[in-house]
Amino acid sequence: MPTQTEIELQAAAFRRLQKHLMEDRTDVQNIDMMNLAGFCRNCLSRWYQEAAAEKGIDMSKDAARELFYGMTMDEWKTKYQTEATGAQKTAFEKSFEENVGKS
Numbered sequence: 001m002p003t004q005t006e007i008e009l010q011a012a013a014f015r016r017l018q019k020h021l022m023e024d025r026t027d028v029q030n031i032d033m034m035n036l037a038g039f040c041r042n043c044l045s046r047w048y049q050e051a052a053a054e055k056g057i058d059m060s061k062d063a064a065r066e067l068f069y070g071m072t073m074d075e076w077k078t079k080y081q082t083e084a085t086g087a088q089k090t091a092f093e094k095s096f097e098e099n100v101g102k103s
Contacts, residue, residue, distance in 0.1 A: 035091040
């Protein structure tokens with residue numbers, strides 16, 4: 001497969017994942033994603049920021065999050081984020097201890 005075609009397919013898959021998380025599954029909390037998959041929307045926005053940096057593009061964490069979320073973090077939190085339960089927090093702490101530095 002030509003490199004450009006592969007890049008375009010990867011970009012299309014990323015856009016589909018982003019749309020799914022930002023439009024179709026706003027009910028899924030970041031902490032649940034972290035507990036189950038080891039990454040969340042914030043990780044994806046950080047990876048976006050890191051990819052920009054590799055290309056010499058200066059992008060703040062807030063700018064990357066706004067690009068990924070399609071809104072500011074404050075707007076996202078107001079619209080969709082719920083308070084984490086004790087069980088979610090415990091699972092996150094356990095997962096974090098087991099996987100520090102892997103993402």
